[in-house]
Amino acid sequence: MSTTEQRLAAEKRQSLAKAGTDYIDDRFGSSPFLRSAMDKIFPDHWSFMVGEIAMYCFVVLIVTGVYLALFYVPSSQVIVYHGSYAPLDGQRMSEAYASVINISFHVRFGLIMRQTHPWAAVVFMAAIAFHMCRVFFTGAFRKPREVNWTIGLTLLTAVMLEGFSGYSLPDDLLSGTGLRVVYSIIESIPLIGTKLAFELWGGPFPGTSLIPRLFVLHEFLFPALLVGLLSAHLAILWRQKHTDFPGPGKTETNIRGSRFFPQYMLKGGAMLFLTAGVLLGLGGLVQINPIWLYGPYQPYNDSAASQPDWYVGWLDGSLRLFPHWEFRSFGYEIANPFFPGILIPGILFGVMYAWPIIDAKIYKDHVAHNLLDRPRDKPFRTAVGCAALTFFSVLTLASGSDVLGNDWHISYELIIEILQILVFVGPVVAFLIAYRACIQLQRTGNMIIKKPIGGIIVRGSDGAYHTLGDDHGGDHPTHAGDVPVDHRAGNGHRNSDGHGNGVAGGDVAAVPSGAAGEGTPPGGDPEG
């Protein structure tokens, strides 16, 4: 192609772009927004990607879920099965269960959709859990992002409900057993428990109303809630801009990263495809939730190794470890499942919701932050987080007590007793170890904060381009040698006290406009 042709082609593209933009702007006056949106800067750090992965799991869940809903029959009507799966021929089962068997064995490409869906749910929860840890340990929940922390926790709760309601839809033996336990937990709530359980189930367990009701919750109510909350979560993120780790050239009032268009958008799209690829790969290749092996739900039957999905495991474990207490007086009773099933999770979530307030009190820190903490610099918070993770881990482990007992040839009684001790001792030990490790790391290891890939290209006063704080210099046409300035910036004199205001500012000191950040008043908008 000649230069002229290229030039003409470029002009043609631009006139098309102009026509499109004009059409929209004539109606919405949206060009300034469009421009600033495309120029929006997103920092690059692998740990920021996990929230994105969660989002893409949600996309996969919706697509596969809509497909499944086209075949699923939300009915507990009992029928006798005569379908294409011979081993169940002649068995009595609900229409719901039969329809899931039908999707698995009769609908072409049905099984992969059916298996991808729960795989996506499981990975979704893992990504959310990791994302939440990232936000916690780096202090990303601090002012001004407390509201997003709260919305995030509500998302977590809604995703757990969504996951559990979905898990229960096939009406197989495993999920039916799970529902039986949940019914008892709800029934155990003082004063209103029995009525509440009756409302949800339409009468005593198991009734015939629950499956169609669960379908409404799982297909409509919870997803609508999730979409709403997620939109708010992302809108707030967009407005407040993402946090970033401290590093050369970074201050509380600037943001370093790549532009939304094209870099971030293309990489985001890539992440969506890669997530979908992994999930569909799992869905096709790795069996999950083979309900035809569990059999249809029968209220009088269940099997050993009854376990929920991993993210509900801690609740199940909590029920297993809590002692056999039950309190009665004046003819009223607080039944056992209330404590491990409602009270303990309630307290845990209460503390989590309140954490931004607690944290601000502990650190007497009421100003806004955009630069993240390194976990080691906040030993107490880090230690609390590790203790909480240990607590949840022990509970999760407990939900497999019988399986562990079998595998390790120990009696299940002994395992439970060990875990009952561990659930108290573990968090304390984890707290102490984490606290010490933080202090130690502060003292000795000035482990350098990894900077994002790529450098900032700056034009010096001589008109030549130089790279600033570059990790892989050489890819860019830089002439760093020409200007002493960039040497300094490129070497990145690292600051061990990698948090707080203005810390990193020194590294850009050599840029013509001078040092940055140092003078920024916390909490204020310096320039208006």
Add this chain to the structure above:
Amino acid sequence: MTTTEGTHHLPGSDGADGDLPASLLPGSEEYLEDPRHYGIEHGAPWPDDVPHGQNDMHWRYEDDERGARRAELRVAACWSVTLLCGIGLAWVYVAGGQPQVEGGLFALGFGGLGVGFVLWARDLLPGHDVIASRGGLTHVSEESDRRLAVQSLGRGLEPMARRPFLAKMLGGVLTVFGISLLFPLASLGPAVDGQFAVTAWRRGIRAVSEDGSPVRPGDIEANGVLTVFPDTGEDPGSPAMAQSSVVLINLASAPFEVRPDRKDWHIGAVGSQSCIVGFSKICTHAGCPVSLYNWSAHELICPCHQSTFRVLEDCKPIFGPAPRNLAQLPLAVDAEGYIIARSDFNEPVGPGYWNRPIRVNPNTGAAVRYS
């Protein structure tokens, strides 16, 4: 295609660079210094922490056409994989479907697409790192704007507050009326009455096994167990039967401790080769069917949370979270030799709840004792 940098034009111009404002030319000084590219608000001074002269309109193989060509081929190779997978999937579909192959092809297809995008962005597209302004520490408004907002609020609220009676009344009315809006919710479930404590067992009703056949004491071998249901004609899996499943245990010669008030609730003499007792299968912890039996220790174990009940001591919980004994069903044998119930349970079966009676009338299900 190589770079078009320096040749950008806005349509509408006659194509000559000179007609465009310099700030619209991506390579120009003005373009690079345009505050709008760095999140700097209109009219605000250039912040100290946003370097001047940044230029992110570079990419990896910008000056290396052969490298760029190779990068392009790499992207093309990735997307070719996707293309082939698409064709492969069509073929698999027509051939009848095969989950593993489908999974592999979907994974490879999406993988190729994604990796291609990453390589394209990394090697051939501009827009890598740049430092921009956040427009302040947070997006806070001017104090005067906040004051104006408060004023607007007050403009409406103040006159409202001038009639405090109406404000208070509105609060009361909305509370009462709001509660009435909850009534439709209440119809989701029936009223709670004594039903909890009632199962389908009645005096003289036969115990039938899962397939509906009545059971004689001899049908349960020594140390064997059998799950039975009241013979009401209902399917054992039906909701009406959910509270009523009972496990019959032949204790053989094991020393079952008979409670004085339950002298005739079992079948066959204790210590004889066939002594049969019946207990509710509904776990007193969280309601799972207690379906594992360790005959050597005479223990029933609940698979849900491993509550363990010692059958010989009236199914007393000896391990795990279950707080109470399993309820015992009084048994007898009818004239034809089949096992029957003497009555319903005399206590509610299953897990606890707020107003659970501890004794019920076995004939009516009515609560007898609460404490």
